Amino acid sequence: MSTPAASMYSEAAASMASxxxxxxGKANLEVFAATVEELASKDRNVLAVVSDSRGSGKLGPxxxxxxxxxxxxxxxxxxxxxxxxxxxxxxxxxxxxxxACFLSARSLEQIKNDVAYSDNPVTLVGISAGVSYGALxxxxxxxxxxxxxxxxxxMNVVAPADNYEAREAVKAAAALKKxxxxxxxxxxxxxxxxxxxxxxxxxxxxxxxxxxDVAFVATGEAVIHALLAAEWLKRNHALNAxxxxxxxxxxxxxxxxxxxxxxxxxVITVEEHLVNGGLGEACxxxxxxxxxxxxxxxxVAIPDEYTVTGSQADIFRHYGISMEGLAQTALSxxxxxxxxx
Amino acid sequence: xxxxxLEYKSVKLRRSxxxxxxxxxxxxxxxxxxxxxxxxxxxxxxxxVSPETFFSPDRDRYIQSKGHSVEAxxxxxxxxxxxxxxxxxxLCCYQSHFIGHPxxxxxxxxxxxxxxxxxxxxxxxxxxxxxxxxxEYRTFTLLGDGELAEGSNWEAAMAAAHYxxxxxxxxxxxxxxxxxxxTREVMxxxxxxxxxxxxxxxxxxxxxHDYGQLTEALSGPLKRGKPSMVIADTIKGKxxxxxxxVGKWHHGVxxxxxxxxxxxxxxxxxxxxxxxxx
Numbered sequence: 001m002s003t004p005a006a007s008m009y010s011e012a013a014a015s016m017a018s019x020x021x022x023x024x025g026k027a028n029l030e031v032f033a034a035t036v037e038e039l040a041s042k043d044r045n046v047l048a049v050v051s052d053s054r055g056s057g058k059l060g061p062x063x064x065x066x067x068x069x070x071x072x073x074x075x076x077x078x079x080x081x082x083x084x085x086x087x088x089x090x091x092x093x094x095x096x097x098x099x100a101c102f103l104s105a106r107s108l109e110q111i112k113n114d115v116a117y118s119d120n121p122v123t124l125v126g127i128s129a130g131v132s133y134g135a136l137x138x139x140x141x142x143x144x145x146x147x148x149x150x151x152x153x154x155m156n157v158v159a160p161a162d163n164y165e166a167r168e169a170v171k172a173a174a175a176l177k178k179x180x181x182x183x184x185x186x187x188x189x190x191x192x193x194x195x196x197x198x199x200x201x202x203x204x205x206x207x208x209x210x211x212x213d214v215a216f217v218a219t220g221e222a223v224i225h226a227l228l229a230a231e232w233l234k235r236n237h238a239l240n241a242x243x244x245x246x247x248x249x250x251x252x253x254x255x256x257x258x259x260x261x262x263x264x265x266x267v268i269t270v271e272e273h274l275v276n277g278g279l280g281e282a283c284x285x286x287x288x289x290x291x292x293x294x295x296x297x298x299x300v301a302i303p304d305e306y307t308v309t310g311s312q313a314d315i316f317r318h319y320g321i322s323m324e325g326l327a328q329t330a331l332s333x334x335x336x337x338x339x340x341x
Numbered sequence: 342x343x344x345x346x347l348e349y350k351s352v353k354l355r356r357s358x359x360x361x362x363x364x365x366x367x368x369x370x371x372x373x374x375x376x377x378x379x380x381x382x383x384x385x386x387x388x389x390v391s392p393e394t395f396f397s398p399d400r401d402r403y404i405q406s407k408g409h410s411v412e413a414x415x416x417x418x419x420x421x422x423x424x425x426x427x428x429x430x431x432l433c434c435y436q437s438h439f440i441g442h443p444x445x446x447x448x449x450x451x452x453x454x455x456x457x458x459x460x461x462x463x464x465x466x467x468x469x470x471x472x473x474x475x476x477e478y479r480t481f482t483l484l485g486d487g488e489l490a491e492g493s494n495w496e497a498a499m500a501a502a503h504y505x506x507x508x509x510x511x512x513x514x515x516x517x518x519x520x521x522x523x524t525r526e527v528m529x530x531x532x533x534x535x536x537x538x539x540x541x542x543x544x545x546x547x548x549x550h551d552y553g554q555l556t557e558a559l560s561g562p563l564k565r566g567k568p569s570m571v572i573a574d575t576i577k578g579k580x581x582x583x584x585x586x587v588g589k590w591h592h593g594v595x596x597x598x599x600x601x602x603x604x605x606x607x608x609x610x611x612x613x614x615x616x617x618x619x
Contacts, residue, residue, distance in 0.1 A: 047473075068473070071469065073496075073500055074496075074499065074500070074503075076496035076499070076500070078458075078462065078492070078493040078496055079462045079465070079493060079496035079497050079499075079500055081462075082459055082461075082462020082463050082465070082466065082493065082497065083462050083463070083465045083466040083469065083497070083500060084466060085452075085462075085463050085466055086462065086463040086464060086465060086466015086467040086468075086469070086470065087466040087467070087469060087470045088466075089451070089452065089463070089466070089467060090398070090402075090466070090467045090470030090471065090474075091398060091470065091474075092470055092473075109456050109459075110459065110462070110493075113453060113454070113455070113456050113459055114452070114453075114459055114462070114463055117453045118445060118452050118453040119445070120452075
């Protein structure tokens with residue numbers, strides 16, 4: 001047992017980020033709040049609907065500046081989503097903001113029926129997603145949201161990996177006029193760059209680093225760890241790792257993922273989600289169906305077990321979602337009978 | 342439309358409803374028959390919706406929370422000209438839009454419903470939007486009494502009162518029966534009036550088959566500043582003598598003999614009422 005780790009990065013990972021020139025940004029949650037406020041300032045039809053979650057959604061300033069555009073529904077997530085569907089059907093641009101754990105579970109039927117099936121263009125904002133709440137435990141973790149939401153027709157599921165993607169995803173969701181689930185954590189993130197070369201577009205993965213030995217196919221706030229691991233592998237083992245940032249779990253960029261399987265000897269998926277039903281399984285299905293299943297394949301995710309206790313950083317590290325852990329996974333695949341390069 | 346004309350229409354609607362259920366071999370017969378008078382009044386006296394104005398942002402909204410009674414909604418929409426009545430022959434057929442719960446693929450349907458406890462929260466949303474936009478349209482939703490066991494209704498009840506949504510009227514088709522038996526024995530929701538009053542609603546309890554009472558209760562908010570709850574006491578299976586108050590007709594489909602008997606009774610009533618009307 002040790003005191004909870006505060007940083008998501010080991011000293012080595014932090015210096016690697018610094019050597020790569022990556023700038024540390026804010027938490028995506030803060031970027032979400034600032035972006036939705038920007039949208040609200042231009043259009044009074046933009047509403048943030050909350051379930052006693054204005055504080056955890058960083059919407060305090062929003063509620064003071066645009067009190068008529070913040071709808072408080074109290075601790076009642078089913079009603080949050082149902083009311084949001086009604087507001088959206090009447091022409092409002094609605095962001096329904098609630099912790100991802102409650103939003104994607106307690107109000108799942110409202111998401112399925114009132115939002116997706118009725119095609120009401122609500123943007124569901126899952127805040128403090130994944131294991132962001134760390135030591136608060138399983139009740140507050142959302143490690144099932146990709147699985148359940150990608151199994152619902154007419155849902156878009158997006159997990160931005162940095163501040164740029166968060167900002168663009170909020171704007172894109174508002175413009176899309178379709179049901180969208182956005183997943184945000186509350187830890188500060190590094191800016192991944194490549195904004196001009198690889199602009200954000202829902203449904204299109206971003207190639208953050210090219211390489212032909214292994215491919216890290218990652219999503220959300222796990223992407224940075226894959227990027228750092230790729231550099232570590234290059235420096236220490238001369239392995240060239242490709243890094244794909246699959247911010248859109250649905251629609252899914254099959255083409256880019258399959259290209260990684262074709263172009264690399266091993267594919268490692270990385271996600272802050274249970275190993276079942278998420279990015280890893282989506283990739284496995286896409287690769288198998290493509291006929292290019294010759295690569296080695298490994299899913300790095302939270303295993304199907306009672307999740308280890310600790311901070312978000314502790315949990316990430318425990319399950320190998322870290323520069324060191326992912327590099328190790330890549331090496332273990334490389335050392336197998338089939339050489340990676 | 343006069344009460345007599347509405348009464349004549351209600352027999353025609355019930356006949357059409359039973360015909361489509363018999364043709365489909367499936368349907369929620371009892372609850373559709375209990376709420377058809379409510380829908381008849383709503384669509385012919387209260388709602389400012391028509392096939393021509395259905396996409397107007399200023400139209401009244403009707404959201405059927407007790408979605409399983411969709412056959413009642415379908416026959417009323419057909420009667421109001423949203424689609425030809427002949428389309429009801431496709432109820433539950435392969436590739437038909439006319440499925441066993443409301444779907445927006447059918448002209449005139451506001452929201453896809455069917456899971457219970459969903460209509461009231463959505464209705465709070467449309468009513469809230471009207472308030473924000475300072476629009477005059479009203480929102481109506483129809484709930485079942487058995488449906489009230491769903492907790493989401495009470496979340497929405499709180500919110501509607503909190504926001505003072507007097508442009509929202511909820512109606513309970515209180516037919517006292519659900520699949521497993523009498524509602525008060527399965528999960529007692531009474532005293533309904535006291536509950537809704539305590540939640541901050543203005544409440545009226547009426548005979549849900551009385552056109553005068555329905556019209557009065559639905560014509561405007563019961564009280565300014567509060568959402569309205571109209572508890573409409575009804576009879577499950579109303580209008581078909583052997584179905585009235587009998588639980589098995591919740592989703593029972595009449596056999597040929599029963600169907601023939603019911604249709605003959607409808608025809609007799611229609612002939613009698615035609616005589617009165619002419």
